[in-house]
Amino acid sequence: MNAYAVDHSHDDHHDHGPPPGLMRWVTTTNHKDIGTLYLWFSLIMFFIGGLMALVIRTELFQPGLQIVDPHFFNQMTTLHALVMIFGVIMPAFVGLANWMLPMMVGAPDMALPRMNNWSFWILPFGFSIMLSTLFMEGGGPASGWTIYPPLVLQTGDALPYLIFSIHILGVSSIMGAINIIATIMNLRAPGMTYMKMPLFVWTWFITAYLLIAVMPVLAGAVTMLLTDKFFGTSFFDAAGGGDPVMFQHIFWFFGHPEVYILILPAFGIVSEIIPTFSRKKLFGYTSMVYATASIAFLSFIVWAHHMFTVGMPLAGEMFFMFSTMLIAVPTGVKVFNWVSTMWKGAMTFETPMLFALGFVIMFTIGGFSGLMLAMTPIDFQYHDTYFVVAHFHYVLVPGAVFAIVGGVYYWLPKWTGNMYDEKLGKAHFWLSTIFVNILFFPMHFVGLAGMPRRIPDYAVQFTDFNQVATIGAFGFGFAQILLLVVVVKCIRGGEKATDQVWEGAHGLEWTVASPAPYHTFSPQPVVK
Amino acid sequence: MKPRLKILHLVLIPIAMFGFGYLMVPIYDIFCDITGLNGKTGSISQAEAELLETDTERRVRVEFISALNRNAPWDFHPDVKSMRVTPGKPYTTSYTATNRLDRLMTGQAVPSVAPAKAASYFNKTECFCFVQQTFEPRESRQMPLVFVVDPDLPDDINTLTLSYTFFDVNSRIN
Numbered sequence A: 001m002n003a004y005a006v007d008h009s010h011d012d013h014h015d016h017g018p019p020p021g022l023m024r025w026v027t028t029t030n031h032k033d034i035g036t037l038y039l040w041f042s043l044i045m046f047f048i049g050g051l052m053a054l055v056i057r058t059e060l061f062q063p064g065l066q067i068v069d070p071h072f073f074n075q076m077t078t079l080h081a082l083v084m085i086f087g088v089i090m091p092a093f094v095g096l097a098n099w100m101l102p103m104m105v106g107a108p109d110m111a112l113p114r115m116n117n118w119s120f121w122i123l124p125f126g127f128s129i130m131l132s133t134l135f136m137e138g139g140g141p142a143s144g145w146t147i148y149p150p151l152v153l154q155t156g157d158a159l160p161y162l163i164f165s166i167h168i169l170g171v172s173s174i175m176g177a178i179n180i181i182a183t184i185m186n187l188r189a190p191g192m193t194y195m196k197m198p199l200f201v202w203t204w205f206i207t208a209y210l211l212i213a214v215m216p217v218l219a220g221a222v223t224m225l226l227t228d229k230f231f232g233t234s235f236f237d238a239a240g241g242g243d244p245v246m247f248q249h250i251f252w253f254f255g256h257p258e259v260y261i262l263i264l265p266a267f268g269i270v271s272e273i274i275p276t277f278s279r280k281k282l283f284g285y286t287s288m289v290y291a292t293a294s295i296a297f298l299s300f301i302v303w304a305h306h307m308f309t310v311g312m313p314l315a316g317e318m319f320f321m322f323s324t325m326l327i328a329v330p331t332g333v334k335v336f337n338w339v340s341t342m343w344k345g346a347m348t349f350e351t352p353m354l355f356a357l358g359f360v361i362m363f364t365i366g367g368f369s370g371l372m373l374a375m376t377p378i379d380f381q382y383h384d385t386y387f388v389v390a391h392f393h394y395v396l397v398p399g400a401v402f403a404i405v406g407g408v409y410y411w412l413p414k415w416t417g418n419m420y421d422e423k424l425g426k427a428h429f430w431l432s433t434i435f436v437n438i439l440f441f442p443m444h445f446v447g448l449a450g451m452p453r454r455i456p457d458y459a460v461q462f463t464d465f466n467q468v469a470t471i472g473a474f475g476f477g478f479a480q481i482l483l484l485v486v487v488v489k490c491i492r493g494g495e496k497a498t499d500q501v502w503e504g505a506h507g508l509e510w511t512v513a514s515p516a517p518y519h520t521f522s523p524q525p526v527v528k
Numbered sequence B: 001m002k003p004r005l006k007i008l009h010l011v012l013i014p015i016a017m018f019g020f021g022y023l024m025v026p027i028y029d030i031f032c033d034i035t036g037l038n039g040k041t042g043s044i045s046q047a048e049a050e051l052l053e054t055d056t057e058r059r060v061r062v063e064f065i066s067a068l069n070r071n072a073p074w075d076f077h078p079d080v081k082s083m084r085v086t087p088g089k090p091y092t093t094s095y096t097a098t099n100r101l102d103r104l105m106t107g108q109a110v111p112s113v114a115p116a117k118a119a120s121y122f123n124k125t126e127c128f129c130f131v132q133q134t135f136e137p138r139e140s141r142q143m144p145l146v147f148v149v150d151p152d153l154p155d156d157i158n159t160l161t162l163s164y165t166f167f168d169v170n171s172r173i174n
Helices: A008-012 A023-027 A031-059 A070-105 A113-135 A158-186 A199-230 A244-261 A264-278 A285-301 A303-310 A314-326 A328-342 A351-374 A376-382 A386-416 A422-448 A460-492 B003-035 B046-051 B116-121
Strands: B060-068 B074-078 B082-085 B091-099 B105-114 B122-127 B133-135 B140-149 B159-168
Touching: A023 A031, A031 A070, A031 A113, A031 A386, A031 A460, A070 A113, A070 A158, A070 A199, A070 A264, A070 A386, A113 A158, A158 A199, A158 B003, A199 A244, A199 A264, A199 A285, A199 B003, A244 A264, A244 A285, A244 A303, A244 B003, A264 A285, A264 A328, A264 A351, A264 A386, A285 A314, A285 A328, A303 A314, A303 A376, A314 A328, A314 A351, A314 A376, A328 A351, A351 A376, A351 A386, A351 A422, A376 A422, A386 A422, A386 A460, A422 A460, B046 B122, B060 B074, B060 B091, B060 B140, B074 B159, B082 B091, B091 B105, B091 B133, B105 B116, B105 B122, B116 B122, B133 B140
Parallel strands: B060 B159
Antiparallel strands: B060 B082, B074 B091, B091 B140, B105 B133, B105 B159, B122 B140
16 A cells, blocks of 8 residues: 555565574564464364364264264264363464564564463463363363363363363463454554554454453352352352352353454454455455444443343343344444445455355354344243254354454465465365354254254254264364365465555555565554 | 473463353352343341332233242242332232141242342342241241332332242251
8 A cells, every 4th residue: 555655675684594493482482473273273173173173063964873872972072162162262362473473563563572472382381281180089170261160170180171262262362362462552553543443353352351350250250160069158059058050151241252362363354355356445444443343342241141041130131132132233243344345346366365264154044043042931942952953053264264364364474385285275264164054054954953962962854964963073174174184285385475466455464575584564654 | 482481371261161061150149140141039137128219100010930840849838929019109919838848848939029129129128038948747837927018129020920949848957
């Protein structure tokens, strides 16, 4: 964009690259290295969590108990969720933020580079602890990722390990979030005012605030579980004057903002991709920023829509129903803005754009089923059925995951200096899109027909749709190997990418060389 | 603001929010107290109960049910299944519990009223649920309960169900 004037003098001195050897990755404080670490970690966890999902789907291929016992099945549903939420989507977003945020705002690195190293490196330890519970006496946690008492308190030796691993993951994401806020507040290039920041930066700025506000609440809730189990407190034990329903309130006070933590950065990524391939400026930039902020604000006052069936007073159910439906307004603003950006644009359909378009359409499907669930009287039928499973998988898989994958394709040439294999990328998109719908769409039907979630066995009339879903699961799972192939191929070589990479790409990150040098923007650029 | 100060502020937010998580516990209790959200019943003194006006025109049905938490080793049931009561007048009834084991056992009964809207109108002046109950081996005991239904009970409520769940609290004592 002509508005950016960049000092290119720093390209001339490549005085210090990364140190050689494995210790580079352990001791690194470079935002690009740490971003890479986060993204690889996320990809590995994606395959681990995916394998757990395939165990679930294989068991559900037929009614009756086939390959795993119910207790292990429950461990799989619990850990699949925890891995996918805390080990895949959140680290992937933090990885993308690490790589792109400093380059987008014209900063030389993250504001707190040593803390950055720490916030990544405690993650593998946290997950080692969590996954090691599978091999313990009594098995891993099997209460569902929502860890409701009193059920979760019946967990065997795994309980304290689960709680400490959640503490570690919380500390990691709080540190990551503080780092992101500090970077955005302190290290923006001269002239990069708040309302000139790219939307990915804006959505992450707001997400980071959500993170530091709610992750500590989760930490508090699990600490209460710990003291209830081992130190004789009665936060959730009715015999001692506590109330198990209170856990649900505290958990969802964290849990609902958490689901926006999982989607707001995805909004940001899509808001970067769509203008590039429509060759138009983003429609309604200001309204996008305010819509994001409104969604974040509303997320704090809607939590009890996850628990309509616990027996709330009518006034409470009405309040949570209407405040939830209100979220559809800013979300609708976003969807219409994306569509308006494409309107009369000179569109092309490279892989990142395909993933962004898939996101807009399929996330909207998930949004609509969410709106259905928001209606209290109807929720009594849908509550804890596969309809809920279909809903949140639509917003998280073809929603958040598609946005992340689209972002990876979009920025991969900038990271590696090579173009990825467009044919394989497109194949990856189409296979993923077809199979993800085969996988999750039938779940709507079995859910409406009354199949409960989190069960290893089901009534025979649900067999057909479950078999279709299982076929979709394997197709979707194997299609993701293509992603790994494309990424590895792109790192090893390929057509050289230009600095701008995409014809319609604008912004500071596209003014630096491809691959992005180890240190960028040491003399800060000036944005006019 | 200096960058260092800003980061300090950012660190304070998570610390404050950790505290807020714990603050939700008393907030929840107060909120439930006002709304009767969790079905917890009220208790009033004998003197307060005598001050209540009696609504002789009205009859309300009170049903009694019992439950054991996680197969606690007691037999536990109400002595009367239901009563028709006049709001404002105190009534006495009882539950019977039998210790099925050959050792000393301590239990705690936890009350709950449905519909939750009525919970705050159901008051007890005397109840075995106020304290923990200790049973000798194989002991069987009638445990009294004195209650009064507030005459301000909304007109659309004609039936109240009082449920007691009996918890084994031996592990908490030891």
